[in-house]
Amino acid sequence: MEQLNFTFPALDPASGRALAGVVGSGDLEVLAEPGAAGTTTVSVTTSVTGMGRVWEAVLTRVLAATPLPATKIEINDFGATPGVVRMRIEQAFEELTGSGREA
């Protein structure tokens, strides 16, 4: 098990919170809540060790590519592939910004 932390520049705080995924085999849970204006923080707990650089690359691609609302993100990962990670984070943001009902 390994714990990783990242920060990314962001817009104004997100307005709600969202949950996506489960901590099941090959999957992960993403909890997104409003963050402090201008910064998105990501705290990752993963069952797979030694993948810090992959996490950084995936999160940079998702969170730094387009300006997103400032969010406090918690990720609990059970061996998800980068593709699944990306989809779950996008799913959480879709719920945050879209019609999104609260989890």
Add this chain to the structure above:
Amino acid sequence: MMNTAELLKRESFIELGARERARSLLDPGSFRELIGPFDRLTSPWLAAQGVVTQADDGVVVARGRIAGQPAVVLAIEGAYQGGSMGEVGGAKIAGALELAAEDNRRGIPTRAVILFETGGVRLQEANLGLAAIAEIHAAIADLRRYQPVIGIVAGTVGCFGGMSIAAGLCSYLIVTREARLGLNGPQVIEQEAGIEEYDSRDRPFIWSITGGEQRFASKLVDAYLEDDVGAMRASVHEFIRMGAPARHRSDREADFLACMERVDAAEQARPETVRAIYQKGL
């Protein structure tokens, strides 16, 4: 039955996660989660053992209404740690059932639905999980004096271990073809009895003994449904309308003991023999 048009019209219940299952059984718009994932009441024991925690500990407590009446739905997430019961998840279920009974004593007719998707106790939390399961048993026995407690085993994990006893204590049990219900899981039985007697990898054999269809034919459950949200909801409404039974299945120990006496232990148990014994005795 395997009509394509009909299949496409169905909305799968099994494919839903615990939270969506709970939401689908409650009246539209009435879902309100208690001790939800953002409260972060997670297992204090797993991290120390190198296991990643889930923010809701794999149990969803959903308050709302069913057929206009106050209800609580307790849904276990089978995808997280095999739906295992730890200290926190177990306490969430036991506490909710205890509060539902308390509601009834104050004149609020809260009823409960439990969605079992569990291999039983979470081994990493050992005695604390077992204690929580015992509390769940006691709470079901208390609540069912006022209102029916409805159990659902939809699959694909099934319901085993101490939680199969909780399922057995429910007023009514609903299963699908995917469901399995048994005290010991297949691998445990194989390890104890030997592969000649019980081959845990022989899936048709396992389902023929512990599967939903067999359990329904053996009168150990009350409804055997297609995997469909609408059918599940209708069945829950029907059992709620019927109210708590005068005599619960678990009160019929004399009938069960009589069934046990007719078992010929010298012979390998076959699904038909089991059905015949229970159909005659229950």
